[in-house]
Amino acid sequence: MYLYNHRNNLDSLEKEVTKLKDAQEEVKNKVVAADNNVEKIKQSVTQWQDEVDSIIHEAEQLIAEKANDRCVKGFCPNLITRYKHGKKAFEIKEHNISPLLQQRNDFGEVSYPTTLEDxxxxxxxxxxxxxxxxxxxxxxxxxxxxxxxxxxxxxxxxxxxxxxxxxxxxxxxxxxxxxxxxxxxxxxxxxxxxxxxxxxxxxxxxxxxxxxxxxxxxxxxxxxxxxxxxxxxxxxxxxxxxxxxxxxxxxxxxxxxxxxxxxxxxxxxxxxxxxxxIDSLNGDESWRLFKKTAGDHVIEFSIFLINTISITLNFFFFF
Known part of the structure; x- marks a missing residue:
C-alpha cells in the first residue's frame, strides 16, 4: 500500500502542508494583534505554534525527496526508501497535520484579556x-x-x-x-x-x-x-x-x-x-517639592523671580 501509493501520499502531504501554513499565518496574525493589545496568549496556542513549526519542517524535508524519487532510463530508486517515504507521508498527514488543523478550529480566541495595574x-x-x-x-x-x-x-x-x-x-x-x-x-x-x-x-x-x-x-x-x-x-x-x-x-x-x-x-x-x-506642608517640604518639580530650571526661575521683585521695587521707588 505505502509503496504503491507513495507518490499520492507525498502529493497529498504537500497539499495538507499548504493548508497548515495558511492556518499558521492566520494564528500568527491573531497572536500579534492580541500581543499588541496587551493580552495574554493562551498556552495551548503557543504549544500549537511550536508543534506546527516542527511538523512543517519535517514534512518539507520529506517532500523535498520527491524530486529525487523518479525512475531514470529504467533505473528506479530503492523500493524500501519509497515504502518508507510513502508511509511517513501518510503518518504525518493523518497523525500530525489533521489533528493540528482540527485543533486550530477548536481554538476560538487565541488570548485572554489581562487586568493591568492602574x-x-x-x-x-x-x-x-x-x-x-x-x-x-x-x-x-x-x-x-x-x-x-x-x-x-x-x-x-x-x-x-x-x-x-x-x-x-x-x-x-x-x-x-x-x-x-x-x-x-x-x-x-x-x-x-x-x-x-x-x-x-x-x-x-x-x-x-x-x-x-x-x-x-x-x-x-x-x-x-x-x-x-x-x-x-x-x-x-x-x-x-x-x-x-x-x-x-x-x-x-x-x-x-x-x-x-x-x-x-x-x-x-x-x-x-x-x-x-490634612494640614499644609511645612516650609522645607514645600521648597523640596518645588525643587523636585522645577528640576534644572529652579535656579533660572529663582533668578527670574529676584529680578522681577527688584524691578517692581525700583518702579515703585522711582515713582
Missing amino acids: LWLKPDKNYDLFISRDSTFKNILKALNDANVNVGVYGMGGIGKTTLVKEIGRQAKKEKIFDVVVYVEVNKTIDIEEIQKEIARNVGMKFEEETQRASKLHERLKKKEKKILIILDNLWDEFDLKSVGIPDEVDDRGCKLLLTARERPLLEKMGCPNPLQ
Missing part, C-alpha cells in the same frame, strides 16, 4: 518628600485596618489629599490589607454610571445590560471572599451610595470606603464619623 498604583517618588504627613498616613491606614467605619480625609484644595490617599491605596495593596483597591475621582459633576463602571472593572464584573447596575454591584461588593477598598476622591456634593451599589454596612471582611473632600461636614454626611484633616 497607573495610579505606580509609586509616586514625590510622596517621600512629605515627612509631616507621616502621622496622618499611619492614622488613616490604622483606621482602614481596624475600624468598622468608612474613613474620610479633608483639607483645602491643592493641599495633597489625592497624593496622600493614592499612597494609602498603594500601601494597603502592598501590605495585603485589601485584595482590591479601586480609585475613582468624583469631581463636581457626579457621574454615577462612570463610578459604577470603574468599580466593576476593578472587581472583574461586566454589565451585560444597562439595567440593575446598582443591584448587581451591591451583591458583588457584599461578597466576603475579597476585601475591597474603594477610594472616592474629591467629593463636592453629597450623594446616595446606594444609587451606585455600594453597601451601607461596613465590616473588616468586606468593602470599605476612603473619601476625600474639602469640607468636613460633607464627609460626615457621607458616613465618615471622624474625618482626618
